[in-house]
Amino acid sequence: MGKVFSRRTVLVTGASVTAGLTVPGIAHAGGTGRAGFTLDAQTLDGGEQVTSVTLATARFGPLDPAGLTTGTFSVHAKATSPIDTGGQDIGYDLDRPVTAARLDHRGNVVLDLSYGEGQPGGGTLGYINSKGRNVRLNLAYTITQHEPLRSRGGRPVTITRFTQGPLVNAEVDAFDHHTSRSGMKYRLYSPAHRNGRRPLIVWLHGGGEGASLPDNYYDNETTLRANRGALGFATREAQAIFGDAYVVAPQSTSAWMDDGPRFAPLINEIVRDVLRTRPVDPARVYVVGCSNGGYMSVKMTTVYPRTFAASVPICGVVAAREAGGPPLVPDAELAAISTPTWLVASRDDDTVDPQANTVHAHELIPRSSMTLYDHVIRDGHQFPGHWSWIYVARNDPSIGGTHVWQWMARKHR
Template sequence: MKKGFLSAVLCAALTASTFGAALADQVAMTSTATIKNDLNYLIYTPEGYATSSETYPLVVWLHGGDQGGGDIEKVKSSGLPKLIADGKQFPFLVFSPQNPSEELLYPIEKVKSALDEVIAKHRVDPSRIYVVGYSRGGFGAWALAEQYPETFAAFAPIAGGGNRHYLNRTNEKATFWVFHGANDDVIPLSDSVILYERLKILKRDAKLTVFEGVDHSGVELAALNDPELWDWLLKQRLQTTPQ
């Protein structure tokens, strides 16, 4: 009786398995969904741009975490846009996209798409496009270096972090200047050190500046107010045409 019962159960299981296999399927599909790129951004054009026919360098500025959302005026509250709003002039274009999220990291693909739009509409020197980002924007700067290595000539991540395992994808001709505060209790100094050391192992042109006694909120202006940063940045140029 027991043997007959087990045989019946086994037979039923095999039947169910065979029936299930007949119904199962795995089909290759291609998504046709589209993602609207509705990034807000600020664009700064230097004095003389409107009457000139020359191409200009362009700096991508990626703000910190407290300026995300839908109010573009928040982006002017600190960093490069605030310096501009306070009257400081620069000899380059500045593209400042706003992270649409107040909690998540920058949507890097959308940033790159909006940048392409800006480049198409303005006279940009394609060999002199740079990225400067602070805090959450520093994470964005590292991500752009890894995901779009042929676009940018130089990167200046300030108090950021990222995935060191993808740094081998960065452009061998790009340069890096990493900034961090020694007293940063929001993004640990070690986050920048690990990435910098990985760049050096990969034989990238990179340097690291640590501001002693400076915390997370203070390192942004400490880096941006360093005139050497801008002198260094404007000397960087990709030898190949960016994609």
């Protein structure tokens, strides 16, 4: 259980959270001070989670790692929605178990936290059912010190106040923020090596990652935090296959399916902006998207048949949204697609019927390829059947020994 303290805490939602404590008997026994901390996150297949916190303790001098244990500090997390949820509770208020405590190469204390697919309390996003949207939660973390740290010389170090800093996710932060001339926001990853013209991969997000303009919510964030779709193409493995590619991830102002014909020119404007401002090979532009973005990937190849070298629609919609309504992509348009297309879905998808959409599109799109999974399982965890984008983000689909990333990379318009 450790010692008992008197603690004073001030909480403010967002990045300005602070927390402090007074430790009887040791507060004045040695060095004292304040420390900021960052929330260190990773985007898992099921969404982003805070996996550790890093305390800025290097300025207290060399610390003795031998005295640092999982009980030295405790971590409490509170998450709230930034917009009205209509009464739905999408947040949490709980302790985050510390699984390891260590010093990084700079001398800062890192507290590793328990996390994993489906584990509550670490997520940075919340899904609002009534709006069909993910939102980035306001995170307020409280750090409590239970034992003094020890310097190499044996001096006790007590931190009297902690100040929360930014959310840090190296993969997400590698994508720059941009806004097109028409006002559509997007994130852009630029490869480390840019000699010569490079490929461009366009990632179109699902319905839950768009904006909610009635709530004045347009974050240009969730498309990278909700899943690994865009991030997968920025990994070292993908970059090696594509030969250092740019990756662009536009964010819809609602959902692509709400008005595909209107959104298509806005996406194309972003593609043209990147082609104009970056050394991109116009013969190697690829479009990939999931769910709503799967529909939009198909739509882009019907509206701009000469733009894309390949298209990978994942669990996308082409059929009518409502019984008796017109199809989102008519059969005649599907049959006229000339862009090389590889469709992906899972048979147990209970959100988008794979037979009426993916299989139907495959039957009509000339020379298209298709991968159908039975379930969506990754590292022993079974995800909802609709989440087949997980496989594309990991370069899993293959036909005749050729995986989907290699297939894309070989295509030139």
